[in-house]
Amino acid sequence: MPLPSAIKRPLHVVISEKLKQQIDAGRYVPGDRLPSEFDLGSLFEVSRTTVRHAIANLIQQGIVTTQQGKGIFVCDRQKISFSMSNPLMHFDIALQQQGYAASIKSLQYQLVPAPPEIALQLQLNKANPRVYRQEKIIYANESAIALEIDYFPQKLGQQLAEPLQQGFTYSTLTNHGILLQAAKVSLESIPTTYELSEYLEAPLGMPILVFNYLAYTDKRQPAICGKTLSRSDWTCYTSEFEMS
Amino acid sequence: MPLPSAIKRPLHVVISEKLKQQIDAGRYVPGDRLPSEFDLGSLFEVSRTTVRHAIANLIQQGIVTTQQGKGIFVCDRQKISFSMSNPLMHFDIALQQQGYAASIKSLQYQLVPAPPEIALQLQLNKANPRVYRQEKIIYANESAIALEIDYFPQKLGQQLAEPLQQGFTYSTLTNHGILLQAAKVSLESIPTTYELSEYLEAPLGMPILVFNYLAYTDKRQPAICGKTLSRSDWTCYTSEFEMS
DNA sequence: ATTTAAGACTTGTAATAACAACTGCATATA
């Protein structure tokens, strides 16, 4: 048997690696336009099929983006960091502190039958519990960076219907005297589905950070719950701990 | 001008959505094999090109995987959850509690010049600081779920060279009397690069959760730092907070 | 001066073709 020679890599992988190296080396800097698919095909002496496959690889890795009719552009984005604790989730303040204009657009604010897991989380024991469901998009400087889905108990949702549709959730609650004392949170990541990719103007499959939370006003009294789905190329979450 | 009719969606999108619906509806359950690309082409009356594009979409969304020579299979995986605090990062214990066999494979354990940001984090003030760099893979039931990269100060890394190469970081430290008192952490998500996809046997572009940490033994004495890159289809992080 | 139109250039979609590489099974061979 012959010695195992170099592992054969597909052409499209070789080409995307070459392009990645050139980008890493500074040959192309963020914002630059790469040569067109046609020109890249000539440069590397491969078909446009292969070039497109290579570019698709780079898109998946978040290295470049494409714009129909314009070209292929090198990405770059420094992430906005959100503190998971202390204070919990003041998105607007965090954004402003980092130099972004923060705004929201409420897509939905509706009284709906509570999904089972939401009723469980909020400890709604009535027969057919209903909750206000809000869906809103969070913008940093005109760019959609997150989709937030919140569930409010019926009473609260009715009281604060107006302000909640115009401002950030936590700030609104705070301003109306509702102080959150504790929260259970979890963080996971999923690839964008079509629906999400349309909301967040993100490429299909891009990683999304999902911040699930259940916040308490009192020791054992859950007040609101929901999740924030944010573009992972724009956001990260930080925290500090002390062990007792 | 005519009324805006239904937005035209590409064929490959239409087909991947149809397949997704069938999967969601239970027509195919996790583990099932879909019809072959050829058969799907016949079913939907499109070319294999389009079928492959549709399948690529579903792969990117983490809905199916392919195996050369075998077929297209529906994914499913319940996530393993790790607590970010209290106790911090006992990966092995968390895994065992959730019914997985936990093990590691050390890929690298080497004294190297400290990268600038690491030297800064660990407060190494000497001229040319050196640290032990460990790279290891974390397995749950034979499946690689995470790549951990740790940096240890020279003295500590030398003392615990043996046990650190065989066991989980935090358990090893605890067992040798090194108690961590506090930590600064951050969580972000990135798409897999080629290197990562090989380590974690994950498809290119799959979301990866990056858990960065800097742990202190004493109030202001940083002890170790590093990061854990875990497959987002296997893992999530949880935490609880109380506001004072 | 403003608007419109045309064209060049770009990425996006889609079909077709051919072969490589892997899997699994049935069959032939030692």
Added chain:
DNA sequence: TATATGCAGTTGTTATTACAAGTCTTAAAT
């Protein structure tokens, strides 16, 4: 029995071709 061999079926790679659709500039028409 155990090991090859070959074949059918599968996904992976790559080239070629054609047209659709978005962007931008330039030139013509109003």
